[in-house]
Amino acid sequence: MDGNVNTALHLKSLIKTFGETVAVRDMDLVVPAGALYGVIGPNGAGKTTCIRMIMSILFPDSGELTVLGRPSALEAKDRIGYLPEERGVYRKMRVEAFLVYIGRLKGLTADEAARRGKALLERVGLPGVERKRCEDLSKGMLQRVQIAAAIIHRPDLLILDEPFSGLDPVSVRLLREVVLDEHRRGATILFSTHVMSHAEEICQHVVMIHRGRKVLDEPMSRLRRRFDPRIVRVEPLDVDDDVPSRLALPAVERITRKAAGYEVLLREGADSAAFMRAAVERLPVARLELSRLTLEDIFVRVVSDGEAEDAALRASLHVDDEGVTA
Amino acid sequence: MKKIALIAVREFVTAVTNRGFIIGLLLVPVLGGLLLIALPRIFNPGRLEVRGEVAIVDTTGVVMNDIRTALAPETITARRDAGAREVLASAPEAARQVRGGNQAIANLMGPLLNLDLFEHAAPADIQEEKRWLSAESSPRRLAVVVIHADAVIPTEDAQLGTYDLYVAPNVDPRVEDVIQDGLRDALVTARVRAQHLERERVEALLRVPRARGIVVASGEERKSLRGFDILLPMTLAGLLLFGTMMGGQALLTSTIEEKSSRVIEVLLSAVSPLEFMAGKILGHLSVSLLVLAVYTGLGVLSLVAFAVIGLLDPWLIVYLLAFFLATFVLFGAVFASAGAAVNDLKEAQALMGPIMLMIMGPWVLAFPIARTPDSTLAVVLSFVPPINAFVMMVRLGSRTPPPTWQALLSLGIACATASAAVWAAAKIFRIGLLMYGKPPNFRTLVRWVRAA
Numbered sequence: 001m002d003g004n005v006n007t008a009l010h011l012k013s014l015i016k017t018f019g020e021t022v023a024v025r026d027m028d029l030v031v032p033a034g035a036l037y038g039v040i041g042p043n044g045a046g047k048t049t050c051i052r053m054i055m056s057i058l059f060p061d062s063g064e065l066t067v068l069g070r071p072s073a074l075e076a077k078d079r080i081g082y083l084p085e086e087r088g089v090y091r092k093m094r095v096e097a098f099l100v101y102i103g104r105l106k107g108l109t110a111d112e113a114a115r116r117g118k119a120l121l122e123r124v125g126l127p128g129v130e131r132k133r134c135e136d137l138s139k140g141m142l143q144r145v146q147i148a149a150a151i152i153h154r155p156d157l158l159i160l161d162e163p164f165s166g167l168d169p170v171s172v173r174l175l176r177e178v179v180l181d182e183h184r185r186g187a188t189i190l191f192s193t194h195v196m197s198h199a200e201e202i203c204q205h206v207v208m209i210h211r212g213r214k215v216l217d218e219p220m221s222r223l224r225r226r227f228d229p230r231i232v233r234v235e236p237l238d239v240d241d242d243v244p245s246r247l248a249l250p251a252v253e254r255i256t257r258k259a260a261g262y263e264v265l266l267r268e269g270a271d272s273a274a275f276m277r278a279a280v281e282r283l284p285v286a287r288l289e290l291s292r293l294t295l296e297d298i299f300v301r302v303v304s305d306g307e308a309e310d311a312a313l314r315a316s317l318h319v320d321d322e323g324v325t326a
Numbered sequence: 327m328k329k330i331a332l333i334a335v336r337e338f339v340t341a342v343t344n345r346g347f348i349i350g351l352l353l354v355p356v357l358g359g360l361l362l363i364a365l366p367r368i369f370n371p372g373r374l375e376v377r378g379e380v381a382i383v384d385t386t387g388v389v390m391n392d393i394r395t396a397l398a399p400e401t402i403t404a405r406r407d408a409g410a411r412e413v414l415a416s417a418p419e420a421a422r423q424v425r426g427g428n429q430a431i432a433n434l435m436g437p438l439l440n441l442d443l444f445e446h447a448a449p450a451d452i453q454e455e456k457r458w459l460s461a462e463s464s465p466r467r468l469a470v471v472v473i474h475a476d477a478v479i480p481t482e483d484a485q486l487g488t489y490d491l492y493v494a495p496n497v498d499p500r501v502e503d504v505i506q507d508g509l510r511d512a513l514v515t516a517r518v519r520a521q522h523l524e525r526e527r528v529e530a531l532l533r534v535p536r537a538r539g540i541v542v543a544s545g546e547e548r549k550s551l552r553g554f555d556i557l558l559p560m561t562l563a564g565l566l567l568f569g570t571m572m573g574g575q576a577l578l579t580s581t582i583e584e585k586s587s588r589v590i591e592v593l594l595s596a597v598s599p600l601e602f603m604a605g606k607i608l609g610h611l612s613v614s615l616l617v618l619a620v621y622t623g624l625g626v627l628s629l630v631a632f633a634v635i636g637l638l639d640p641w642l643i644v645y646l647l648a649f650f651l652a653t654f655v656l657f658g659a660v661f662a663s664a665g666a667a668v669n670d671l672k673e674a675q676a677l678m679g680p681i682m683l684m685i686m687g688p689w690v691l692a693f694p695i696a697r698t699p700d701s702t703l704a705v706v707l708s709f710v711p712p713i714n715a716f717v718m719m720v721r722l723g724s725r726t727p728p729p730t731w732q733a734l735l736s737l738g739i740a741c742a743t744a745s746a747a748v749w750a751a752a753k754i755f756r757i758g759l760l761m762y763g764k765p766p767n768f769r770t771l772v773r774w775v776r777a778a
Contacts, residue, residue: 055594055595057594057595057760058760074598077595077596078596080595081595082595084592086588087588088584088587088588088589089587089592090587090589102592105329105332105333105593105596146592
């Protein structure tokens, strides 16, 4: 196994079953130190099980993993920050006491934990709640307290399971900033979400999981290139304009009539900017839009293809035998 | 180890700063003290002074004067005081020194009566006597006594008769007791006189003061105290049971709370399940030890105060501590794993049945074992886990404690059982903590133990 200091996480052929259900199958993953990885997939895909195995809360039926160069997270728990999907606090405990308790469990002294706890509460927008009991806080406030608890010991690896779930837009933005701050500090970040837009906004690298199996593992930059938009949506000013003949350019592969205008599919390798310039010259348009593929689109595409033919999908996604994107 | 200590300290502090715990801890000694002080006052009959009328039908014609003497106020008081002295004589020395103790016990023994005795002519018309007694115009009429003709001089078959007593419905039972004691006293005096004997001599011949037994064991002797040989083993078993139950229940509920509030996963990101369980058991063990120390300390202080501390073998405290540690770890692990396996207290009830049976079972056996600590049943059960610790504590506190090797063997078995319980419970604990939904049945628990 990879005990390389430059590798924060290395999963190899992890399998986990619950009774008859295979929750995670043949999971391979390498997360370099300092990376910001997003694990995406629908509910029940196996993300949380995977994360719990990384955290040594669950143990795989087979396969191997290293976490921060150690064979088990148990040996590196003080260097890992974790925000579980199922969040909880001691309801009767005061916020400060809770943060100090978690901080001390993570290896801090009581004084240091108290100092950092206070600063973090201000960072997450909750100054002055130290003496309040956890049960007196709202759900959103509690989530911020839990985020503070996850990073109080300045972890080298931060694992966030559905961190944005249940948060209002303001809290989402704040949490995104906190995550990016932690990343800038040098922490490796792995977070799971089933809301693709969240991953899209901050991830450097995306791993898609579906039905316990990894179906995609690529940097966002490569993903954007590979799923480079080739569809342009056109809505002419004059609805009676003969759009197919006016836009019959060499770059165009196919033009399809839609409810509101037309959808133009460009040939592979075509310059979309040049096509759009030409289109404006040839046709008065009410709307001309390059259709970007969202992660959700990519996921749906990948998964729906996978349903049809798994092997073909894996080949098209350039996933080699090790399960690492080529 | 540091993390285990942190968890243990949190559990301990949370438990002992809980208002319910503080009240519970203080409640037993406070209630005990209050009862000791208040009960004699509540039930103190010393202030009960009754004036009333009693009709005597003396068919023998020889007892009336003796009855007048026996039911005179000063005789009643003297008899009461004599009874109090007898009770005190069998009590520990310190109790005898308590100021006013004699009077307090005398008060407990009966009321002061000031009776007007009326002799009704014999033979009496019983119906007439009953009407006399129940006449509404004379509420002070307490009783009618009819002395049988053969109550003093035996008939031909040498059988002595007695008397009939009719009492008014509102008569206090203690008043009736005083009248009966007086009648008995008068009849004995008359009978002794009829036999031309001296009552003092007869009483002297009949008087054999009860001795305090001296328990002789190899190399030591100690005085016994009536009832102490049963009370001590029952108390030791009770302390063991109470400490285990109290800590175990707290472990169960706190684990369920942590699981249901979902804080468990946050904690498991910082500590391993085994560390977490160990910390929790250690924390609640400390709480139970505190309670045990308080109650044992109060018990020892009481023995010192009553100057009977010599009845307590100091090794019993050591054994109690050792057996308690082993027993608590065993049942603590079981309670913790049960808490981890279920979602709420209601579900826990199904698992609690067999656990409670294991703990309460020995309590049922405690009394017979305390009476016959050397019986085959007692010896065999001393080595049968998980009840061996309770049984052995009962035997150790009994009048005939078992040989040291038996106590040590039983302790070894208790430690081995505790280790096995921790091993199995840790597996259930680890799996159960993150399992939600349908609670596991016994078969599932076994599968978890084998699979983990």
